[in-house]
Amino acid sequence: MGWILLRLLFAALIIRLIWKFVAGAVSGATAPPPRGAKRGVALVRDPVCGTYVEPSRAIRTRAGGMTHYFCSKECQRSFVKTA
Ligand SMILES: [Zn+2]
Known part of the structure; x- marks a missing residue:
């Protein structure tokens, strides 16, 4: 029992x-997967150094009908130079 x-x-x-x-x-x-980026913020890639930046904080340059985003003035400058 x-x-x-x-x-x-x-x-x-x-x-x-x-x-x-x-x-x-x-x-x-x-x-949610613990990814580096903040949720709801789409990051843009700096075409010069490859750093991902927030569009609101990035330095913008319009070239050829497109907006390019940069992490710093140096990257923006070198992009403008090479473009
Ligand atoms: Zn950069």
Whole structure:
């Protein structure tokens, strides 16, 4: 009689462990990936040095109907020189 109760308790424990594992895996899968960029901010690439910059903070230059973004004045200058 006693061992049936023990087995039931053991089974409940196993189910609880599996449930915890599944719930943890699901919440882990739905969590946003920890990427470097801030969420909702689309970064633009500096064509000179390849650095990704926020458009609001970047130095802009319009050339050939396109807007180019730079991380610094130096990059902007060298781009204007080479273009
Ligand atoms: Zn740059």
